[in-house]
Amino acid sequence: MAKLYFRYGAMGSSKTANALMVEYNYHERGKKALLAKPSTDNRDGERIVKSRIGLEKECVLTEELVKYSDEELKKYDCVIVDEAQFCSKEQVEFFTRIVDELEIPVICYGLRTDFKNELFEGSMWLLAWADEIEEIKTVCWCTKAAKCNARFDKNGIIREGAQVAIGGNSSYIALCRKHMKEGNLGPTITEMLKEL
Numbered sequence: 269m270a271k272l273y274f275r276y277g278a279m280g281s282s283k284t285a286n287a288l289m290v291e292y293n294y295h296e297r298g299k300k301a302l303l304a305k306p307s308t309d310n311r312d313g314e315r316i317v318k319s320r321i322g323l324e325k326e327c328v329l330t331e332e333l334v335k336y337s338d339e340e341l342k343k344y345d346c347v348i349v350d351e352a353q354f355c356s357k358e359q360v361e362f363f364t365r366i367v368d369e370l371e372i373p374v375i376c377y378g379l380r381t382d383f384k385n386e387l388f389e390g391s392m393w394l395l396a397w398a399d400e401i402e403e404i405k406t407v408c409w410c411t412k413a414a415k416c417n418a419r420f421d422k423n424g425i426i427r428e429g430a431q432v433a434i435g436g437n438s439s440y441i442a443l444c445r446k447h448m449k450e451g452n453l454g455p456t457i458t459e460m461l462k463e464l
């Protein structure tokens with residue numbers, strides 16, 4: 269039976285590399301997986317899923333995917349969605365339709381929460397509706413599990429602003445909840461910021 273999967277993890281937990289590996293595994297077995305991502309994620313140009321370790325692959329936008337006919341969707345054995353936190357409620361609803369009516373599995377990768385530690389829209393509906401929810405683990409600088417995504421710039425942690433920062437010079441780091449609350453980015457980054 270096909271399922272809707274939500275595989276979430278903090279920044280730097282290799283979600284995109286995982287997504288690309290699953291796509292490759294389908295390909296290797298002579299099956300077709302459709303890669304998609306929301307247009308909100310525009311870091312790497314329009315229609316490319318790209319991981320930090322350099323793997324990349326062309327994809328479609330989830331805004332286009334929702335317009336696919338059943339016939340077009342049935343050409344695929346699986347749908348893989350990267351940066352799924354940026355999906356709308358309607359798009360996640362469409363994923364449930366692909367699973368339930370066409371029996372095609374949909375595997376979504378994304379962040380659970382934003383830099384204010386609040387759910388993204390896509391993540392909220394995936395947590396509500398996914399059949400399987402799995403965490404891709406990563407660690408804080410203190411070696412505890414990192415569940416939070418801190419935004420920071422040369423002045424340290426940022427607590428205010430839009431959920432999706434367009435442009436600007438801010439970066440992200442995964443932290444445990446305690447260090448997120450304290451705004452403690454760890455010795456390495458703190459030292460680096462001092463030198464700027």
Ligand SMILES: [Zn+2]
Nearest residue numbers: 408410444447
């Ligand atoms: Zn920590």
